[in-house]
Amino acid sequence: MSHDEYQRHDARILTPSFIVLLTLTLIGLALIAVRFIKGIGAVSNMSDGYPWGIWITYDVATGTAIACGGYAMAILIYIRNRMHYHPMIRSAILTSMFGYGLAGFSVMVDVGRPWNAYNFFIPSKWQVNSAMFEVAVCVMAYTTVLLLEFLPAVLTTLEKTEWRTLQLLLDMLYARMGKERPEPIGDRLDKVKELAAWLKPRLDRVLIFIIVLGITLPTMHQSSLGSLLLIASTKLHPLWYTGFLPLLFLINCMFIGYSIAILESVISCYAFKRPFETKELSGMASIIPWLTVIWLTVVIGDLAWRGQLGAALSLDFYSRFFLLEFCLVAGGSLLMFSGKKRESIRWLFVSAVLIVLGGALYRFNVYLIGFNPGKGWHYFPALAELLITVGIVAFEILGYQVVVKILPVLPRLHTRQQLDAAAGHAAAEKE
């Protein structure tokens, strides 16, 4: 594995989108502060009937699926041995890292008595028979694994850094305080560079084991996210309540993972004005329809077997959401089946959006829309509750945006044509 596959995206960090995202993040954080001071009721509409609101449904159940880009890419690269996708993995892992880290964070916001949360780190307090426990352990372990997987990017940078930004900052500070400039800071931080250089080859050697863990853990907990709802047999609508929930969640997270990897690549190339990775993306897109076909087959077969096909077509409240979810996934897959459409960035984008929306709606259906705790209960997220979720998502995008400009994450541009194109963008940006 060569670290030359990646490069830093050279661009300004303080862009207008940075300011917007930062504002949203700060609003979210302020509301989280309100939640911890005044309690969950002050910011959310959750109740005894709906103890899981938008935070669990989106931030945890859907957010981790959307963060499965790293998982899907790792399967593709290491299990199916398609090494030419390797340059794309680092950005996928970065997205996953933010997604999972913040899913764990949302749980802390959501937990009713957060001061008891430390018990989770005490093995004697574990309830090992719980699906929730499995999810919690895996999310935590996987976040750690993702951090380790991402570490090479940090180490490479540390190894080569001249501490220029830090030096500039210090120079400015010293100048402002009217003090004499001391020796360059880089000399004093050589130890850090040495440590990074020492650690990197060692990390490279064990990285494959960490990657294996990184593939195992999501397989375990993504299916557990489905198992969680197996308990709610009387509350979840029969359209979605099935013994196949774990399997459906697992496949669902894979096709969402590939789709999100496509979206992420398209959007970041578009936003950062880099050439599109059409060849890799269309290759990846050829996998998705097979996964969705398996998924849709299980869904339909299971409905038929349980005699719920009539309910699916009854066009009532639940049936409409089911059909919407079904059509989004099926429509996106149909587009991706066409080889010609797969060659087009536009259609790749459209179909990936449809599949991500459909896959996410499936999780919403299972966790929230198809969930009915009894007569009279109702739930709709409060504005503050939504803004906390928006703040967390904004922080994810913000973090991605900043990190790719600091660390070598995006694939290196190789061909002349690519470089010219990139140069052209840069020139266009300057004008």
Place this chain on the structure above:
Amino acid sequence: MGKEGLFPGVSRRDFIKTCVTVSAMLGLPFGMVSKVAAAARKADSRPAVIWLHFQECTGCSESLLRSSHPTVANLILDMISLDYHETLMAGSGHQAEKSLHDSMTANKGKYILVVEGGIPTKDNGIYCKVAGKTALESLHKAAEGAAAIISIGTCASYGGIQSVGPNPTGAVGVSDIIKDKPVINIPGCPPNPYNFLSTVLYYVTFKKLPELDKLGRPLFAYGRKIHEHCERRAHFDAGRFAKAYGDATHAAGYCLYKLGCKGPATYANCSVTRFNDGVAWPVGIGHPCIGCTEPDLLFKTAIADKVQIHEPTPFDSYAPVDLKNKGKGPDPLTTGVIGLAAGAAIGAGVMMARRLPDGPEKEDEHGKSE
């Protein structure tokens, strides 16, 4: 501390067990056990106790001694320095009087005075005399140098059976006579020995009196009604009452309220602490509570009379399962914001899709269109 320790014949295990029991009775945290034990063990901390008997049946002393805790009785008699107790002391006559006088002089202002029995006041108190002195005289004299007075039993607390009308001897309780000293009432006929022991140990340990209710009873023992912790309470709430002694309803262990149980009006811990080593208590064996800790009940109302229940707590309905507030629905602002955001997202998505190149080899076109 073995058998050769401070209290001969008491094993360390029994000693600690007693201290744990007493700490629990007092509602002290478990950690306080060692403090109680230390206070009990310290020989020089033993307060002198003078125990006077007046118009009484010695039932309270008997209860203390003949409770199924002989070791406890011994222990307590060792833990406190019992200098004068008419039924227990070996000496008699002038010897006994001397010991009383000596202790009162030596421990002036420090000793605990325990009074058992009512005090006759009519005709200058001539109806009860010990060693040529009336009960009234003895009490005044002993109370003068006492640190605190414990009235054990209902007679010493409120006058008891001899004070019931027409009250020929003019009997009253200690607190009706002594006004300038702290008086703790441990009423009961007889009171639970542990309530007495706990009060004494509390005083020995903390050097202060426990919290009292308005009748001068320690709150730790007399803070709640028997009814609140009665083992038959569920029958009361369900409306199952014993109709007569020996009846099938009585045999089935139903609530004794209709047989005259005074539990709903009686403040005491009998239902929790029980008697005879904690195994039995009147209501438990099928007799209604006679309200012996209450000045207005025992000997003042017939055993078969029902008390007025002022706080009828038996619930006539269950807590509502069908809540009125079952979550919050959407409000216009939220849906509006979601609508706008979704619209903007779809719009942005469509615009972006339109700007994206539609074809395999048109990557550079993207740049030109910018």
